[in-house]
Amino acid sequence: MKWHELGEMNCPVARSLSILGDRWTLLIIRNAFMRTRRFDDFQKQLGITRHLLSDRLNRLVEKNIFAKVLYQEAPKRYEYRLTESGMALYPVILVLTKWGNTWLNEEGSHPALEFIHKPCGHKTDPQLVCSECGEELHAKAMIPVLEQAK
Amino acid sequence: MKWHELGEMNCPVARSLSILGDRWTLLIIRNAFMRTRRFDDFQKQLGITRHLLSDRLNRLVEKNIFAKVLYQEAPKRYEYRLTESGMALYPVILVLTKWGNTWLNEEGSHPALEFIHKPCGHKTDPQLVCSECGEELHAKAMIPVLEQAK
DNA sequence: TCTCATAGGTTCTAAATTGGAACTCACGCA
DNA sequence: TGCGTGAGTTCCAATTTAGAACCTATGAGA
Structure with missing residues (x-):
């Protein structure tokens, strides 16, 4: 089975992974949650090749996870901002953070990343x-129950 | 930057994705949560090539997400069962399900996958x-706050 | 005994994807 | 005129993936 075919599958996990399931996409989104918005910033922070970054950002714009927003007229420059559906990926990042902190940190080899909840x-x-x-x-x-759509 | 270098990064998301961040791994784990345990069953359900499935299962055993359990003596046959750290990935699957249901289901083109919570x-x-x-x-x-490990 | 079927792989080649570096383009500035 | 910046694009080599065929041990049936 080729990869793009998974996007049309009847399973929401497969459809999600047809967008998010590669080595870089979720890291790009993680950095977007840390307020990164511009091409060169993503590139420097992640160490991804410019080639791939370009490809991934375009794909994410096409899938409506990022919006390309003009921030300078001459020369025209765009930045990438999370849309509503992109912001909705925050739980994915949080849950991956928690799992990595808990299960991939042998004898405290890394500092744990924790969060303070501002409201409380x-x-x-x-x-x-x-x-x-x-x-x-x-x-x-x-x-699990399959609900026929209205 | 090469991929395996991400596993040693100081970010739990990067470390998680160094194991989970590819096209198949989370789908294999999703099926494991639906009680799939054997090589051929994974292969048939997912349509993944046997070659890659073998590679991914070995990697997940090495990372302690699956345990290889003997279930038949002659000839020796093993099945793959989620370990404790594998079971801890359930929130990842659930959160991807919710996101896919909500944002990747244009005008109800797919039935939504919902869940009944048995206890309540x-x-x-x-x-x-x-x-x-x-x-x-x-x-x-x-x-976010970085906590120095004890 | 010979042949099939089953489970769980391995091996092979071709195709696709990725990594790394260099190059382009449109400015603004000195 | 030349340099720096931001955002890409182009190229080639290296790695990974897809797809199919093959292998191994065993048990069942004709």
């Missing part, structure tokens, strides 16, 4: 909970 | 909340 002022541990009962969600407690 | 019996919308105050987490409300 505390150091927070992001938890994935049920919208109905508030309990933390685990694989074994979930029953 | 309701259809659930997974939410990422603060462990301290219970509010939903958004990028703008978070202040």
Whole structure:
């Protein structure tokens, strides 16, 4: 199966990964959440080749995750800003951060990246909970259901 | 920068993606959460080439995300089961599911994949909340802090 | 005994993707 | 006139992936 075919699959994970599932895309988005917006900044921060960065940014604009915004008239220069659907990827970044901190940090070989939640002022541990009962969600407690679209 | 160098970076997202950041790995893990355990089943369900599947499964065993468990003596046959750190990837799958359902399903072109939360019996919308105050987490409300490991 | 079927791979070649470096272009400035 | 900046594009070599065929051990059936 070729890769682009996955984008049309009936599984939302496959469709998400048809956009996000490569070595660089989520790192670009991570940096966008850290306020990076310009080509050269992404390139220097990530060490990605200019070639690939160009390709990935275009793809993400096409998929409506970034918007290309003019910030200078002459010469015309654009920056890349997260759209609403791009901002909606924040949970993906947070969850990957938590997993990496927890499981890929042998005997504290790296400093842990933690977060303070501004509204409450505390150091927070992001938890994935049920919208109905508030309990933390685990694989074994979930029953998947396919809902026919309206 | 070559890819394997990212695994040693000081960013938990980069370290996570050095394992998970390719076209197939998270799909393999998704299927593992749907109780797939054997080589041929993964291969048939995903349409991945046997070559790559073999490579990815070995890599995931090496990274302690799958454990290779003997399930038949003669001839010796192994199956791949999620370890504790593999099970901890469930939030990643869930969050990708939610994002794909919400943002990659133009005018209901696909049935939405939803979940019933067994303990409370309701259809659930997974939410990422603060462990301290219970509010939903958004990028703008978070202040990252590097904690030196003990 | 011979042949198939099963499970879990490995090997091969061709095609596609990536990495790295150099080059381009349109300015603004000294 | 030449230099610096931002945002790419072009080229070639190296790596990775796709697709198909092959291999191995065992058990079942004719």
